[in-house]
Amino acid sequence: MSTGIAPDAPTTVIAPGGDPALGGDIALVHALRRGDEAAFADLVHQLHPSMVRLAQLFVRDRATAEEVVQEAWVGVLQGLDGFEGRSALRTWIFRIVANKARTRGRREARTVPFSAFATEDGDDDGGSTDSDRFWGLGTSTVGYWQAPPEPWLDAEGRVLAAEARDVVDAAIAALPERQRAVITLRDVMGWDADEVCNELDITATNQRVLLHRARTAVRHALEAYLHAA
Amino acid sequence: MQPSIEPQPADVADAHLHGAPQLTCEKLVDAITDYLEGAMAPDDLQRLELHLSFCPPCQLYLDQMKLTIAATGRLRAADVSAEAETVLMALFRAWAADA
Numbered sequence: 001m002s003t004g005i006a007p008d009a010p011t012t013v014i015a016p017g018g019d020p021a022l023g024g025d026i027a028l029v030h031a032l033r034r035g036d037e038a039a040f041a042d043l044v045h046q047l048h049p050s051m052v053r054l055a056q057l058f059v060r061d062r063a064t065a066e067e068v069v070q071e072a073w074v075g076v077l078q079g080l081d082g083f084e085g086r087s088a089l090r091t092w093i094f095r096i097v098a099n100k101a102r103t104r105g106r107r108e109a110r111t112v113p114f115s116a117f118a119t120e121d122g123d124d125d126g127g128s129t130d131s132d133r134f135w136g137l138g139t140s141t142v143g144y145w146q147a148p149p150e151p152w153l154d155a156e157g158r159v160l161a162a163e164a165r166d167v168v169d170a171a172i173a174a175l176p177e178r179q180r181a182v183i184t185l186r187d188v189m190g191w192d193a194d195e196v197c198n199e200l201d202i203t204a205t206n207q208r209v210l211l212h213r214a215r216t217a218v219r220h221a222l223e224a225y226l227h228a229a
Numbered sequence: 230m231q232p233s234i235e236p237q238p239a240d241v242a243d244a245h246l247h248g249a250p251q252l253t254c255e256k257l258v259d260a261i262t263d264y265l266e267g268a269m270a271p272d273d274l275q276r277l278e279l280h281l282s283f284c285p286p287c288q289l290y291l292d293q294m295k296l297t298i299a300a301t302g303r304l305r306a307a308d309v310s311a312e313a314e315t316v317l318m319a320l321f322r323a324w325a326a327d328a
Contacts, residue, residue, distance in 0.1 A: 049308070077320065134253070145254045149286060152293060159297075160299065172301070183301065187298055187301040204268075208266055212263075215297060218301060222297055
């Protein structure tokens with residue numbers, strides 16, 4: 001994983017001549033192999049919620065996602081002996097989750113009628129800013145704000161509060177599949193653009209377009225929520 | 230360089246950068262993710278930053294977009310259910326005992 005490490009990343013031990021993050025991973029793996037329960041509990045608290053979110057990108061049902069992640073943890077423990085630190089532990093764990101979730105998702109797809117599946121057309125949903133918020137053709141000010149954004153009162157306080165999180169959560173859940181995937185991996189889980197492009201097998205441009213649409217929709221949801229109060 | 234009164238759109242429309250067409254608010258909003266990703270060509274970036282410097286509504290939009298991203302990031306810190314934790318710890322103990 002990139003060095004854009006989440007603030008809740010484990011404290012690291014620097015292996016001689018080594019990448020600090022990697023040293024921390026190796027130390028953690030040793031601790032786990034020794035049966036250190038506190039180390040495992042810590043790792044679970046850091047990663048489990050993100051693992052469930054990741055699984056939900058492939059299997060929407062939350063209960064199924066939790067199941068998949070439990071299977072993934074089994075895979076993690078069983079694979080620990082073979083972990084050589086060629087990638088970060090996090091990356092390796094997320095890869096296990098993604099593989100299991102993808103397999104499970106495909107298996108479930110076969111039991112659902114084809115018509116039930118949204119096509120990728122949803123991604124082409126403009127979803128972008130309402131063009132009627134800008135002056136249109138035939139005016140001297142075409143393209144400028146007609147209905148500009150209004151300040152969000154006590155923005156930092158309310159936007160970062162628990163209720164706003166529910167609004168954001170709901171907005172993300174309502175997104176077309178690939179927009180939901182990109183904003184989850186980028187903005188919720190903190191993956192960088194390259195990692196997301198690799199995981200979802202999309203180009204950098206695709207990724208930006210999807211991220212743009214997703215963020216625009218979420219901002220819109222927050223705006224509606226903050227004005228409704 | 231900050232104007233003391235909010236510029237009227239017509240004034241803004243007259244302000245050209247190297248003779249290039251002025252960036253409109255609508256175009257800025259469309260480009261906002263490219264901007265935040267650092268994926269803009271230098272000329273476009275310059276036009277955008279110039280526009281931001283004299284367009285308070287666009288500056289506000291950018292601030293709100295940054296807040297949105299911050300709010301989304303807060304979703305990462307979720308709790309592990311007690312049930313999940315129990316299952317996983319049991320799993321770990323069983324694995325550690327065998328290892």
